[in-house]
Amino acid sequence: MGLQSSIALTHLTSRRRQTLVSLSCVVLGVAFFLAVSSLMSGSERDFLKRLVDNSAHITVSDEFRSAAVQPAALRWADGAVHISHVKPKTETRGIRGYRQKLAFVESLPGLRAAPMLVGSAVLTFAGREHGVTLSGIVPSKMKNVSTIEEKTVAGSLDALSANPNGIVIGKGLADKFGLWLGSTVSVTAPSGVNRPMKVVGVFRMGNASVDETQTFTLLKRAQMLLERPNRVNRFVIQLTDPYQARVVAQRIERAVGYKSLSWIEASEDFLSLLLIRRIIMYSVVSAILIVASFGIYNTLSTIVMEKTRDIAILKSMGFHSRDIRRIFLIEGVIIGLIGSAVGVACGLGLMRVLASIQFKIPGVTETQHLPLDWSVTQYALAAAFALISCIAASYLPARRAGRLHPVDILRGAA
Amino acid sequence: MSAVLSAAGVVRRLSGEVPVTLVDGVNLDIERGEFVCIMGPSGSGKSSLLYLLGLLDVPTAGRVLLDGDDTSRYGEDELANRRLEKLGFIFQFHFLLAEFTVMENVLLPMRRLGKLSDDSARTRARELLERFGIGAQSAKRPHQLSGGERQRVAIARALANEPLVILADEPTGNLDSVSSANVRQILRGLTRETATTVVAVTHDGSFAAAADRRIGIVDGKIDNAWRPG
Numbered sequence A: 001m002g003l004q005s006s007i008a009l010t011h012l013t014s015r016r017r018q019t020l021v022s023l024s025c026v027v028l029g030v031a032f033f034l035a036v037s038s039l040m041s042g043s044e045r046d047f048l049k050r051l052v053d054n055s056a057h058i059t060v061s062d063e064f065r066s067a068a069v070q071p072a073a074l075r076w077a078d079g080a081v082h083i084s085h086v087k088p089k090t091e092t093r094g095i096r097g098y099r100q101k102l103a104f105v106e107s108l109p110g111l112r113a114a115p116m117l118v119g120s121a122v123l124t125f126a127g128r129e130h131g132v133t134l135s136g137i138v139p140s141k142m143k144n145v146s147t148i149e150e151k152t153v154a155g156s157l158d159a160l161s162a163n164p165n166g167i168v169i170g171k172g173l174a175d176k177f178g179l180w181l182g183s184t185v186s187v188t189a190p191s192g193v194n195r196p197m198k199v200v201g202v203f204r205m206g207n208a209s210v211d212e213t214q215t216f217t218l219l220k221r222a223q224m225l226l227e228r229p230n231r232v233n234r235f236v237i238q239l240t241d242p243y244q245a246r247v248v249a250q251r252i253e254r255a256v257g258y259k260s261l262s263w264i265e266a267s268e269d270f271l272s273l274l275l276i277r278r279i280i281m282y283s284v285v286s287a288i289l290i291v292a293s294f295g296i297y298n299t300l301s302t303i304v305m306e307k308t309r310d311i312a313i314l315k316s317m318g319f320h321s322r323d324i325r326r327i328f329l330i331e332g333v334i335i336g337l338i339g340s341a342v343g344v345a346c347g348l349g350l351m352r353v354l355a356s357i358q359f360k361i362p363g364v365t366e367t368q369h370l371p372l373d374w375s376v377t378q379y380a381l382a383a384a385f386a387l388i389s390c391i392a393a394s395y396l397p398a399r400r401a402g403r404l405h406p407v408d409i410l411r412g413a414a
Numbered sequence B: 001m002s003a004v005l006s007a008a009g010v011v012r013r014l015s016g017e018v019p020v021t022l023v024d025g026v027n028l029d030i031e032r033g034e035f036v037c038i039m040g041p042s043g044s045g046k047s048s049l050l051y052l053l054g055l056l057d058v059p060t061a062g063r064v065l066l067d068g069d070d071t072s073r074y075g076e077d078e079l080a081n082r083r084l085e086k087l088g089f090i091f092q093f094h095f096l097l098a099e100f101t102v103m104e105n106v107l108l109p110m111r112r113l114g115k116l117s118d119d120s121a122r123t124r125a126r127e128l129l130e131r132f133g134i135g136a137q138s139a140k141r142p143h144q145l146s147g148g149e150r151q152r153v154a155i156a157r158a159l160a161n162e163p164l165v166i167l168a169d170e171p172t173g174n175l176d177s178v179s180s181a182n183v184r185q186i187l188r189g190l191t192r193e194t195a196t197t198v199v200a201v202t203h204d205g206s207f208a209a210a211a212d213r214r215i216g217i218v219d220g221k222i223d224n225a226w227r228p229g
């Protein structure tokens, strides 16, 4: 052990009670920091997981981010061209040349894509009408990009392939109209085209509006009903790494030209809310450690005052100011290291207790547990923060000790 | 013989509301192996002069030369290095570190200097302690020792790095007559056997009588006519 460390250690042991008090402040701080931070981070992950699992990572739609530039403005790009009262050319809706574009998207690594044609329709059964969203899908592809297959409570998505007039509806709608597998409903498109369809699957996503208004049918059938042959108006894309969504979406948008919306962009307001939550949480738990560092400051200041004579001896012997400063910084580091180690252990205990708490949410059958983040980052964060506040707290006493002049002390003592 | 420690026109003044002159133009040459006593009335500036000679304090004017080196050009760290390598201090009160054993106290300067291996440093410390008749106490803490024993530990510690000069401020001021005689003999012996130079401030008449030279200080100035009494 180094000379300075051994002196530091004797200082701490000579003031055992005060050292223990500062140490327990750090331990408490680290333990609470760890438990709260892991709970916060865990719930954030849980929330993000739900968000990521239940929404498309990227949606390419048949829209553009900005209105088309007028030919005249293109022709005289530098001119003071102002065009008013123009009506843009009527666009045929849908993604043009979707097959090549889908093939391009599918050629990108780490993603799965499915084409969709989304429109609205009116569903009629036993004299009652209900407006729904009719999505034309390719079942084999759709299964890769959504959780609908797992959420199907009766029938299946694949049954659509076997029955071109099949429709898959939500549990909410099924309950409302008293429908079940095999029931026949009449589907009317905005154009007036009307066709009887048979319920071949029922899903339950857990979201009331989705369960009441979302319906699926074969892409071909939807194209016919909505009178948009060979068209789709949406690609739904799932990524292996959802956090790449923003980058991949930008890349797709640049290549395909249509608006590609990543889940990150779509839920920006939620994400900024999470950030605020994180700031609040860290300010609260940091406050505990700041209080702890006042304790350390107090302990070390007392030790410096008590040990002025020792400091004078060491300096007269030939110790540099730097050596003396280092002795007291090491004392802060020792408290920080031991405090973090014991604090992490206590924090783990606290996390165990939190993890064992069970509760039930009405309407959900399984018991829930608090989501906790057990990752190493949490421990490292708590320990690092404790160490930094300990060093900061010992800095002022250490500097004061380093500046003490041996002659002043010798004169006082002689 | 050339001077190992010299003061040339050394002045130490404290600036304040009432400026105080502690040391007022001292010229002094101390030879190698010399045993010098500084005497004078209380408050005459003896300790202040010793701090200046020991590079603990810096003169307001004048220069202190150690081993032929003008120390006025050195910064704080350089002065600390000279103290570590070439000087040893003994004070009236023993000034040992209370939490360390006798052995560890003697090891401190050697560990700070880092020239000797751990083993050689221990061997040297043991030799020093045995030489002063306290080899058996090496595992004890300072508070378990008598005043005379503590002062001998302080001498051992001051000698740890084989200094050129030992500076002592009333080393027997707090000791009984037997211990005083013991300390006096040790310091006297050092100058004869190892050519270590000793500069000691003292009020002790028999201590002063053993010295090679006595220097009187009155009001911060050298006054060799001064006699105790």
Ligand SMILES: Nc1ncnc2c1ncn2[C@@H]1O[C@H](COP(=O)(O)OP(=O)(O)O)[C@@H](O)[C@H]1O
Pocket (backbone or CB within 6 Å): A411, B014, B020, B022, B040, B041, B042, B043, B044, B045, B046, B047, B048, B049
């Ligand atoms: N910090 C100080 N402020 C004012 N006066 C001081 C200070 N330190 C020492 N003195 C005075 O300087 C004089 C010399 O002190 P000192 O060198 O300790 O004398 P000695 O060791 O001969 O008794 C004394 O009169 C003492 O009171």
Ligand SMILES: [Mg+2]
Pocket (backbone or CB within 6 Å): A414, B046, B047, B048
């Ligand atoms: Mg004095």
